[in-house]
Amino acid sequence: MNLRVIDGGLATLHADFELQAPQRADVEREAERRLRRLGYDRWRGRQMATGIPMPRDIHYRALQIEFVAKTLGGLATIPPDFRSDIYWPA
Structure with missing residues (x-):
């Protein structure tokens, strides 16, 4: 069995991905x-269905x-590490 290395491959794909600036x-x-992880949709659905308000801390975090x-x-240049927790509420 003969194997060939394809020029480019995953290394090129990952390099191109890292060079792209983050978009809105x-x-x-x-x-x-982050909202899904918080369970916001579930709390919002419950509030709409039952009229019981969602917990205040969930609402404020959202x-x-x-x-x-x-x-x-809205920034002209979005920081490449925008996923970092330093930007988002804890």
Whole structure:
């Protein structure tokens, strides 16, 4: 069996990916990921279905995540480490 090395391959793919500057859509995906991890959709659905308000800390954390996403997404140059916890609420 003969094997050949394909020029480029994964190394080129990863190198090209790292050179691309983050876009607003990337920041929005990160915010959505954090909201899902928080369980925001479940709490919001429960509030809409039953009228029982969601816990205040969940609501405030979601507001903070949305604020960070809007602020980072509005920057002229989005930092490459925008996924870091230093930008997002703890």
